[in-house]
Amino acid sequence: MQQRLFGSALQLLFLLSLVAVLLTGAPMAGAQEPGAAPTSTEERAGSLDQNRVARAREYLRDNPISPPDTSSPRATLESFVYIMNEVNTLWMSVRDSYDDSNRLFLSDSEEEKLVLVRALLSKAAQTFDLSGIPVTSRENASVEIALQLQEILDRIPAPLFEDIPGSPAGSSRKAGNAADLPDHWTIPGTSINLLRQDEGELRGQYLFSRSSVERIPEDYAVVRVLPITADRGEDLFEYYTYTPGNLIAPLWYDVIEAGPDLLQYHFADQAYWQWLALAGLLVLYAVVFGYYVRWRRWRAVSVNEGTRIVHAILNPVVVILAASLFRYVCEDQINITGMPLVAVGTSTTAIIWSATAWMVYQLLQLFYVWFSSSAGAARDGLDVSLLRTGFRVFSLAIALIVLGYGATQIGIPIYGVIAGLGVGGLAIALAAQPTIENLIGGIILYADRMVRVGEFCQFDDLAGTVESIGIRSTRIRALDRTLITVANADLAKRKIINYSYRDQFHFRHKLKLRYETSPASLKRVLAAIHDYLLAHEKVIEDPLRVRLIGFDDYAVTVDVYAYVQAATVAAFQEIQEELLFGIREIVEANGSEIAYPSSTVYLSQDKGLQDEQTAGDTAPATGEKEIHAA
Structure with a gap:
């Protein structure tokens, strides 16, 4: 027991020495634990003033978000080693304190230390090129990679810091020797490579390359069976991976530990109990989802459009909350890691952003209903159908932007999203040419102000009142109250007589x-x-x-x-x-009346033609006679 305590004290002194070098660049000298084989790190250690060590340790804890020194291969590796050693010290102290207390929750001081541990882990992750990991899983995946890399370094012969190109951490920024450094440096005996960045904000900085980050899980799987040369006595990555909770296992994990040994067996980087918990969670979600869908179908549909949209908004909200809860349980309680973690993070992020785009569309539609139903002369004068169409197009565009941003969160580059939307838009345009033609026809109807909703018009062989002008078609209420739907492209080509103008x-x-x-x-x-x-x-x-x-x-x-x-x-x-x-x-x-269609018959006595003819004949004869007599 005394030997264990003595060794722990030496380890703490060694860690303090490493922290001091991180910030001062001073040479290290230290002692090794009795009975333990000297490591290369201990060979590099030297004596340090205790006040400087205390100040260095305090600075590291008080400035956890300060970026690590990555100006040279040596500075990057030293920064990672020193930060992870400080992480281990704080982490194990919180775990041991919590396990010995038998409390249900962590104390305030323990919570503060865990916050510092997470900040330091995030700081250690800044030495990695994580561009190959989706943004949504990057935070948790970087913790796993940092712990795996630490375990790898604990199981291989450690290189001497003096043999690594560059100045010590904390001093190379002032040395001005960046031109003499190589473009990359590989840890001897490994494929782990430190590569100088050529672009971006980290230009000239040395990070563990993307290919090295991708190989770290494979390298860890190879060396995990080797003994740990550092005197910590356990594999912290295994503790992190196979226990629930966020860094510290909760009390309910004691129930699993007391169960059958089969639950602690491993498969695909997860314990059996984690796979069972994940399967049970999926079954529970499937059952709840089924009941929710049936409940939604049983509900009566409201006749009010605003109420219907509010009910429609509840669906994406429920999906977002359910996906967020699922991810929280998987990451912070079951503690899914590795590829399952990436799969869970990617799928839940895709669901959350898809539901967010859906919710944004419905919210904009709700805003349209409120705006169109508000009182006021300016609003009353607007064309309701045009407003509806504009809101739908605008809502769809905003929803696509939200969906595109969500795609970048799961690892799809923004330029790829834009190119995909362009190619997809071209394909849709070719496949939906009649629909686009009708859309343009509707725009022409609006732009030329040919017809508006509520106007009475005659369109060649039909006449009626315009009820709505949609994206594809226009609805006309005929005089016999039948509803006629005409494609916008066809309507725009017709002769339109608008009586309302x-x-x-x-x-x-x-x-x-x-x-x-x-x-x-x-x-x-x-x-x-x-x-x-x-x-x-x-x-x-x-x-x-x-x-x-x-x-x-x-x-x-x-x-x-x-x-x-x-x-x-x-x-x-x-x-x-x-x-x-x-x-x-x-x-x-004024003495007149409106005439009725009629005919007037006048009756008189006809004298006949014979008498008239007789009289006519007598007159000429008499004349002749008179002439003859003369």
């Missing part, structure tokens, strides 16, 4: 007056009708004519010609009715 309505009627009307009465009727129309506020003064135009079969015809100001057909018909009543009163007041 008339600023004046033609008032023209031919009055049939009785033949018994005297000329004086007829003149009074014409003058009175003309004065009546001229005095009416809705009748245009010019042109205005009231003239006798003929004597027809059964009546005297009077032509009344004028224009009436009215906003709608209904308003014109109301004014027309008023005028016709007034004209009839004028006709009757």
